[in-house]
Amino acid sequence: MSSERHDAAADMAEPNTLRNPGETLREAREARGLSIAEVAQELKISRQAVEHIEAGRFDRLPGDTFTRGYIRSYARLMGLDPNRLAVEFDRHRGIEVRERPVSSIARVKMPNGSGRSIMRWSTLLIVLVLMASAWWWYEAGRPVSEPLLPMEELESELLLDDVEVDAMTLPEAIAKQTEALPADLLAPEPEAPAADPLATEAAADASVAPQETTPVADAQTELAAPVEEPATAEGRGLQLSVAADCWVQVSAVDGRVLHSGLLRDGQALNIDHDGALNLVIGDRSAVTTIRFQGNPVTLPPQSQSGVVRLRLGE
Structure with missing residues (x-):
């Protein structure tokens, strides 16, 4: 009975007699000749934390962990x-260290045939939805x-487009007469080759020139082959000739x-007009001669794009 009491008293007194691990660390530090500041610098902690560890004041530190x-x-x-x-620290603090048994993982059961069938159909359904x-x-x-138009309507639209283009280049009276012509007269021959736009305009001028029943607009455009003398005897309006293909647009103020179109190599443009004109030349180097109201015109320097814009008559 007395021996049991002695063992119990020894067990109760054992936690108090356990050695503080901080003392062991302090003795090792002193044996190496290191100061508290040097240890704190190496451990990257404060000097007070090192002092608390060596003195066993663990409750002043931020938790047991x-x-x-x-x-x-x-x-x-x-x-x-x-x-x-x-x-030693765990024993000094009275922390019990227990080994946790490793729990085994239950065996995974493979899905039965019905589960596989459901998975297969679900996958197929998802693929169909995505497709x-x-x-x-x-x-x-x-x-x-757009739905395809019948051949008759398509020919009518093409004829209307031709009439609109002619109205932009020919005088106003000629445009009105062209719009008044029946569609069967305007339709081109199915086997005839497509004519050059400039030749078509020249032919239209030749066919309309004898008619004097309607007034003609004050500005008339004429494209012809290059000649030695200007197209207008009095030297009125604009005379321009090119030695290479060049796009030219002439408009009133x-x-x-x-006029707005392409002049071919060797063609000349003659416009009979009294007022000022706005002129746009696509390629300055293609122009050989240009005169306005009988006087030669000096073109401004060519830009990087080659386009020249100027106003004549002001």
Whole structure:
């Protein structure tokens, strides 16, 4: 009975007689001749934390987990066993270290045949939905094509386009007469080759010239082959000739376009007009001669694009 009491008293007194791991660390530091400041600098902690560890004032440190880490680092710095000092710290603090049994993982059961069938059908359904979505997105993004017009309506639209182009280049009275002609007279011969636009305009001028029943606009455009003398005997208006293909646009100051098109190599442009003109030349180097109201015109320097814009008569 007395022996049992002695053992119980020894067990109760054992926690108080356990050695503080901080004392072991302090003795190792002093044996190496290091100061507290040097240890704190190596461990990257404060000097007060090192003092609390060596004095056993662990309740002034930020928790047992951090304190245990400090002790391990301190032990490695001193060349001691960090695990042994960590166990001494746990015993000193009265922390019981228990080994947790490793629980086995239950065996995973493979799905039965019905589960595989459901998974297969679900996958197939998802694939079908994705394909349908992709098809719908593709169809929605395609432009809606316009229905094809019958041949008669298509020919009528082409004739209307031809009339509008003629109205831009010919005088106003000629444009009105062209619009008044029946569609069957305006339709081109199916086997005839397409005529050059400049030749068509010259032929239209030749066919309309004898008619004097309607007034002609004050600005008339004429394209002809290059000649030695200006087209207008009095030297009125604009005379321009080119030695290479060149796009030229001539318009009055009120915005009316008197000519807009491509002059071929060797062609000349003659415009009978009294007022000022706005002139745009696509290629300055292609122009050989240019006169306005009988006087030669000096073109400004060519820009990087080669286009020249100027106003004549002001």
